[in-house]
Amino acid sequence: xxxxxxxxxxxxxxxxxxxxxxxxxxxxxxxxxxxxxxxxxxxxxxxxxxxxxxxxxxxxxxxxxxxxxxxxxxxxxxxxxxxxxxxxxxxxxxxxxxxxxxxxxxxxxxxxxxxxxxxxxxxxxxxxxxxxxxxxxxxxxxxxxxxxxxxxxxxxxxxxxxxxxxxxxxxxxxxxxxxxxxxxxxxxxxxxxxxxxxxxxxxxxxxxxxxxxxxxxxxxxxxxxxxxxxxxxxxxxxxxxxxxxxxxxxxxxxxxxxxxxxxxxxxxxxxxxxxxxxxxxxxxxxxxxxxxxxxxxxxxxxxxxxxxxxxxxxxxxxxxxxxxxxxxxxxxxxxx
Amino acid sequence: xxxxxxxxxxxxxxxxxxxxxxxxxxxxxxxxxxxxxxxxxxxxxxxxxxxxxxxxxxxxxxxxxxxxxxxxxxxxxxxxxxxxxxxxxxxxxxxxxxxxxxxxxxxxxxxxxxxxxxxxxxxxxxxxxxxxxxxxxxxxxxxxxxxxxxxxxxxxxxxxxxxxxxxxxxxxxxxxxxxxxxxxxxxxxxxxxxxxxxxxxxxxxxxxxxxxxxxxxxxxxxxxxxxxxxxxxxxxxxxxxxxxxxxxxxxxxxxxxxxxxxxxxxxxxxxxxxxxxxxxxxxxxxxxxxxxxxxxxxxxxxxxxxxxxxxxxxxxxxxxxxxxxxxxxxxxxxxx
Numbered sequence: 001x002x003x004x005x006x007x008x009x010x011x012x013x014x015x016x017x018x019x020x021x022x023x024x025x026x027x028x029x030x031x032x033x034x035x036x037x038x039x040x041x042x043x044x045x046x047x048x049x050x051x052x053x054x055x056x057x058x059x060x061x062x063x064x065x066x067x068x069x070x071x072x073x074x075x076x077x078x079x080x081x082x083x084x085x086x087x088x089x090x091x092x093x094x095x096x097x098x099x100x101x102x103x104x105x106x107x108x109x110x111x112x113x114x115x116x117x118x119x120x121x122x123x124x125x126x127x128x129x130x131x132x133x134x135x136x137x138x139x140x141x142x143x144x145x146x147x148x149x150x151x152x153x154x155x156x157x158x159x160x161x162x163x164x165x166x167x168x169x170x171x172x173x174x175x176x177x178x179x180x181x182x183x184x185x186x187x188x189x190x191x192x193x194x195x196x197x198x199x200x201x202x203x204x205x206x207x208x209x210x211x212x213x214x215x216x217x218x219x220x221x222x223x224x225x226x227x228x229x230x231x232x233x234x235x236x237x238x239x240x241x242x243x244x245x246x247x248x249x250x251x252x253x254x255x256x257x258x259x260x261x262x263x264x265x266x267x268x269x270x271x272x273x274x275x276x277x278x279x280x281x282x283x284x285x286x287x288x289x290x291x292x293x294x295x296x297x298x299x300x301x302x303x304x305x306x307x308x309x310x311x312x313x314x315x316x317x318x319x320x321x322x323x324x325x326x327x328x329x330x331x332x333x334x335x336x
Numbered sequence: 337x338x339x340x341x342x343x344x345x346x347x348x349x350x351x352x353x354x355x356x357x358x359x360x361x362x363x364x365x366x367x368x369x370x371x372x373x374x375x376x377x378x379x380x381x382x383x384x385x386x387x388x389x390x391x392x393x394x395x396x397x398x399x400x401x402x403x404x405x406x407x408x409x410x411x412x413x414x415x416x417x418x419x420x421x422x423x424x425x426x427x428x429x430x431x432x433x434x435x436x437x438x439x440x441x442x443x444x445x446x447x448x449x450x451x452x453x454x455x456x457x458x459x460x461x462x463x464x465x466x467x468x469x470x471x472x473x474x475x476x477x478x479x480x481x482x483x484x485x486x487x488x489x490x491x492x493x494x495x496x497x498x499x500x501x502x503x504x505x506x507x508x509x510x511x512x513x514x515x516x517x518x519x520x521x522x523x524x525x526x527x528x529x530x531x532x533x534x535x536x537x538x539x540x541x542x543x544x545x546x547x548x549x550x551x552x553x554x555x556x557x558x559x560x561x562x563x564x565x566x567x568x569x570x571x572x573x574x575x576x577x578x579x580x581x582x583x584x585x586x587x588x589x590x591x592x593x594x595x596x597x598x599x600x601x602x603x604x605x606x607x608x609x610x611x612x613x614x615x616x617x618x619x620x621x622x623x624x625x626x627x628x629x630x631x632x633x634x635x636x637x638x639x640x641x642x643x644x645x646x647x648x649x650x651x652x653x654x655x656x657x658x659x660x661x662x663x664x665x666x667x668x669x670x671x672x
Binding site: 148150152154168169172173176187188189192193194195196197201204205206207214227228229231233235236237238242244246255274275277279281282283294295296297298299300301302305307309 | 484490504505509525528529533537541550564569574578580591610611613615617618631636637638645
C-alpha cells in the first residue's frame with residue numbers, strides 16, 4: 001500500500017528532480033499527479049517507465065493527494081499550499097512563504113527531524129544555501145556551541161531555475177563567438193562573470209537570500225540568537241553551491257575533532273586531503289545527495305576559529321532530496 | 337629625458353599589460369627592452385606604434401636598463417632579479433620570491449608609498465588578491481584599527497596565466513558541445529566549476545595563496561600581528577578577482593563612515609547602490625585601474641562588524657598597474 005503523491009511545479013528544475021527522486025529512492029507511490037502553470041501543462045514526465053501528464057494548475061485544483069511536494073514561487077505557494085492542505089494533503093513546501101511561520105516546522109531531516117512532530121499539514125523545506133550549511137554546522141553546534149558564523153557563498157544558476165541555466169549557456173556561447181552577453185533573467189551578465197546579489201535587497205543592505213540563510217539557520221538549529229552573517233554571490237556554475245564557512249565555536253574544538261564529527265554526521269561526506277587536491281567542487285557534488293565538506297582547518301590566529309568548505313547539489317540535497325527525505329519521515333517508510 | 341625600461345616575462349599576461357600601461361600612462365620611456373623565455377623570444381610587441389622584439393633571456397642578459405619590471409615566476413626571479421640589480425637596474429618584481437624579505441619593501445602606492453624610501457634596488461609588488469584587499473582595508477585600519485579580517489576570494493583564471501585562460505575557453509567549448517572538460521593546467525575542470533585551491537598546499541592546511549594574502553597584508557599595513565584569515569577559490573571568470581571581506585574593527589565605525597572613507601580613499605571607487613543592482617562585478621572591473629568596493633553594510637549582530645565586496649582587475653591593479661605606479665613614484669615622474 002502506497003500513497004497518492006502530487007508535485008506542484010513539476011516541470012521546473014526542482015519539480016523534475018523530485019519526480020526522479022521519488023522513483024530513485026523507491027518512495028511508495030500509488031498514484032502520481034503533476035501540476036504546473038498553464039505554460040507547461042500538457043507536457044509529460046516519465047515516472048517508472050510511464051508518461052504522466054502535467055495538469056494545468058489554473059484549471060485543475062490540487063486535490064486527491066496524501067502528500068504534495070510544492071516547488072513553486074512564494075506567491076503561488078501562498079495561495080495553493082493552504083488550499084491543498086484544506087483538501088487533505090500534507091504539503092512539503094519548497095518556497096519561502098511559510099518557512100519562518102512559527103506554526104510551520106522548517107526541517108532538514110539530518111538536523112531537526114523532531115520538529116516534524118508538530119506539523120499541522122505544512123512542512124517547509126529550507127532554502128538551498130541554508131540546508132547544506134546547517135548539515136555541516138549542526139554537529140559543531142551540538143558538540144561545543146557556535147559563537148559566530150561568517151559565510152560567503154558561491155551559488156550556481158540552477159538555483160534560479162531552468163531559464164537561468166539557458167541564459168548562462170546562451171551568454172557563454174555569445175561570448176565565445178566574440179559577441180555580447182544579453183541579460184534577461186539576471187541584472188548582469190553571468191557568463192564568465194559573477195555578482196553578489198541573489199533575490200531582492202532589503203533596507204538593511206542585505207539581500208533576501210542572505211537574510212534567509214541567517215534566519216532559517218537560527219530556526220533549524222533552535223538558536224534564535226545565533227550570531228551569523230553572510231554574503232551571497234551568483235557564479236557561472238550550472239549545478240552545485242559552495243560555501244566558505246568561518247566558524248568561531250563557543251568551546252575549543254580542534255580541526256581533527258571537527259573532521260571526526262563530520263565523518264560520523266548523517267548526510268555528510270568529508271573530502272579533505274588537500275595535498276592530493278581532494279576537496280569538494282560543485283562538479284563533483286552534482287548528482288549526489290550528500291553534503292560534501294573539505295578544507296577543514298584551524299584559524300591560525302584564533303584557537304576557536306575553524307574554516308570549512310561546504311558543497312552540495314542545490315537541486316538535490318538543497319531542494320528535492322531534502323523534500324523527499326521529509327516525506328519519507330512523514331510516511332514512516334524509510335529513514336533519512 | 338626619460339628612462340631605459342625593461343620588461344622581463346614580456347609575453348605573459350602581466351608583461352603585456354605592463355607594456356600597454358607604460359604607453360597608456362605615458363611613462364617616460366627612452367628605450368624599451370623586452371625579455372622572455374626561449375619559447376617566446378623573437379615575438380614582437382607594439383609600443384607607441386613601434387614593434388619591439390622580445391629577447392631570449394637565456395641568450396641575452398638583463399642589462400642596460402634603469403627600471404626592470406619582472407613578471408616571471410619565483411624560480412626565475414630568484415636568479416635574474418639579483419643579477420639585474422647588480423647590473424644597475426631598480427627591479428620591480430611581481431613574483432613572490434622577495435615579498436617577505438625584510439630588506440625588500442612590499443608596496444601598494446595608495447597604502448605604503450613611504451616604504452619605497454628604504455629600497456636597495458628591489459621593490460616587490462604584492463600578490464593580486466592582496467593588493468585589492470589592502471587598498472580597501474587601509475582606510476579602516478588607519479581610522480579605527482582592525483581586530484579581525486575574514487576573507488573569501490573569487491579569483492579569475494588570468495591570475496594563473498594565459499594558458500589557464502585558454503584552458504577555461506577550451507573546456508567551456510567542450511562542455512557546450514556535450515564533451516568532457518580536460519584539465520591540463522588545473523587539477524580539476526574549471527569550466528562551469530570552481531575549487532578552493534590556488535597555488536600549492538602548506539602543512540597548516542592553507543594553500544600558499546591564502547598564506548600570501550595573510551602575510552603580505554600584515555607587512556604592507558605594518559600590522560605584524562593582524563588577525564586575518566582567508567579561503568581562496570578559483571572561479572570560471574577570465575579577468576577580475578572578487579573578495580567578500582568581513583572585518584571587525586577595533587573601534588566602532590558605522591557603514592556610512594566606511595563608505596565616506598572609501599569614497600575619499602585613493603585608488604578606490606565605491607559602487608554601492610544595491611537597490612539599483614549597483615555593486616562591483618569582475619566584468620565591470622576588467623580594464624580599470626581602480627579597486628571597486630560595494631555591498632558595504634553592518635554585521636547585524638556585531639556593531640563593529642562590517643562587510644565589503646572588493647573587486648579589481650587582477651592583471652591591472654592586481655599586477656601591472658601597481659608595478660607601473662611603483663615605478664612612477666621611484667621615477668618621481670608622476671603621482672600614483
